[in-house]
Amino acid sequence: MKANFLLKSAMSLLLAFLCAHSLHAHNDSTTAYLGVWYQHVSKKKAKFMEVPNANDNGVLIEGIAPGSPADLAGLEFMDYMYEFNGVTLSEDVDWDDLFDEMSPGESVTMKVVRQKETLNLRANLVSRLERQNGHYNTNAFL
Numbered sequence: 001m002k003a004n005f006l007l008k009s010a011m012s013l014l015l016a017f018l019c020a021h022s023l024h025a026h027n028d029s030t031t032a033y034l035g036v037w038y039q040h041v042s043k044k045k046a047k048f049m050e051v052p053n054a055n056d057n058g059v060l061i062e063g064i065a066p067g068s069p070a071d072l073a074g075l076e077f078m079d080y081m082y083e084f085n086g087v088t089l090s091e092d093v094d095w096d097d098l099f100d101e102m103s104p105g106e107s108v109t110m111k112v113v114r115q116k117e118t119l120n121l122r123a124n125l126v127s128r129l130e131r132q133n134g135h136y137n138t139n140a141f142l
Helices: 002-025 043-048 069-073 095-100 128-133
Strands: 036-042 057-064 080-084 107-114 117-124
Touching: 036 043, 043 057, 057 069, 069 117, 080 095
Parallel strands: none
Antiparallel strands: 036 057, 057 080, 080 107, 107 117
């Protein structure tokens, strides 16, 4: 009985810590928002798709929130991003990690391949709070 109580108490403390950490880590006013759905693409899959500049960890854009920074930058469905802010994505350099370092108001550059054409795009990030209060689709991940 005592072990069960201790286990429940430990689980409650862990859950409280994780919730507090999550709230701190994802403050809507300080977390950058681009307005895209995406998936990571392995080098093998990129080669199968015949993507020029295929690397170890590119990003395939699966959707764009209308009116979002990504939409205003010209990013489109099925664009393959292989460079973000001058850093080539790879097995050692992940887009999620690079994006987590961004802040609302920052301007970012993206190199993408669209139907075998390489494009340089620039977006101005907004905060998640602006996303929620504005007209952006609130389901977009980044």
